[in-house]
Amino acid sequence: MTKSRGHVVIVVVNLPVERDRRVIRECLALEEAGYRVTVICPRGANRLTRLPGSRSTDIRSFPQPLAGAGVLSFAFEFAWALCAVTTRLLGLMLRTRVDAVQACNPPDVFWVLALLLRLLGRPFVFDHHDLSPELYECKTDSPKPAVLTILKWFEKMSWRWATAVVSTNESYRDLAITRGGVDPDKVVVVRNGPAIAEVAYAEQAQPAGRHTIVYLGVINPQDHVDAAVLAAERLTGLRGNHDWKLVVAGDGDSLPELRELATTRHLDDVVEFRGWLEADEVDALLNTATIAIQPDPPTKMAELSTMAKTVEYVARGVPVVAVDLLETRRTAEGAALYVPTGAPDELAKALDTLLSDGAARAEMSKVARRRFVDVLAWDHQAKSYIRLWDRLLGQTRKGYKSGSPVGGGDRPGSQRDTNQTVG
Secondary structure, three states: OOOOOOEEEEEOOOOOHHHOHHHHHHHHHHHHOOOEEEEEEEOOOOOOOEOOOOOOOEEEEEOOOOOOOOHHHHHHHHHHHHHHHHHHHHHHHHHOOOOEEEEEOOOOOOHHHHHHHHHHOOOEEEEEOOOHHHHHHHHOOOOOHHHHHHHHHHHHHHHHHOOEEEEOOHHHHHHHHHOOOOOHHHEEEOOOOOOHHHOOOOOOOOOOOOEEEEEEOOOOHHHOHHHHHHHHHHHHHHHOOOOEEEEEEOOOOOHHHHHHHHHHOOOOOOEEEOOOOOHHHHHHHHOOOOEEEEOOOOOHHHHHOOEHHHHHHHHOOOOEEEEOOHHHHHHHHHHEEEEOOOOHHHHHHHHHHHHOOHHHHHHHHHHHHHHHHHHHOHHHHHHHHHHHHHHHOOOOOOOOOOOOOOOOOOOOOOHHHHOOEOO
16 A cells, blocks of 8 residues: 555535535545545535545535525634534544645635644645635625625735645735735645546537527626626627527526526527536537627626636637636636626627637637646646645655546536636
């Protein structure tokens, strides 16, 4: 039996680990590199004790009876999660050696564990998934200054007490350095997205029937998907409704209103709602898509975050119409046609331009696929991630070659697992 290079405990509380594709990839990359991994997370419906697709990653789950819907309930939820995680971590440390801990946000409360790890002389890694202060502002009509102050303080403590910070893009890294005062040498960018082997890619061909415009992702108020539906209305005025359709795949709080909007605007013949899709259905939809759309509005949160749906589009070589956001441009580069604000008229005009220009779409498709294969794929991100752990735990190796991040070649999970906003 090969000796383990060290035991890493990963804490994630916003999802059961079996539904968090980023954390699954991290666990399996650690396994492949010779580390032992345990995950502490909320208990899923199947009460799993072993990570699916892994060789030996254990799950130590806890019940999550609280679900935040307001400031006070969120506070109770996070306090419960901190207590549950701390109890399980201490129990694990009494039974076996724990060499390091990685905590994924939100919430930003696990810096308390960093203090414990520091006392023991062991590394604590902060895996920065979301900007909690900006997320609160984005989801709240009237943000309370006191709540924002607390969130920013928790975030700063998470940065300050971490041995190293994993940022999901360059903007998050810049914030850790400027807003958090973290030494640049302690911050590593590890982007979110699928591995090359996870994506069933088919080179785009001229559609036999109607062009398909796709929105794939969460449908909540901050996602601005109503702008995509209203853009479809404007597009009918620009080119009629005979040669295209908009497919909206996803779910969320705004879906009922969105369906009603499409019906009220007499768009049922051009707007189709698919709901959540499984992995093979995602591949089938995106491999037949002519264009994908990212209508996220230019909020600070959206400006600095990488939308998982954008990486999914680019991975399959789908040209994108997107609002001109900093991290969206860094992700898609020349694979997208950008609009200033995401107003329906802007989106419709850009969609019409691309639908009328097959040569431009073909070039954008090549750029997208090349960008994914050469830079964005998890195959590249895993190498940076493992180099960090080797440095923290004093490991040396001749080289690290990333294979499939899902163990025995399993495919990704459902759309719900892949369409998060992660850094």
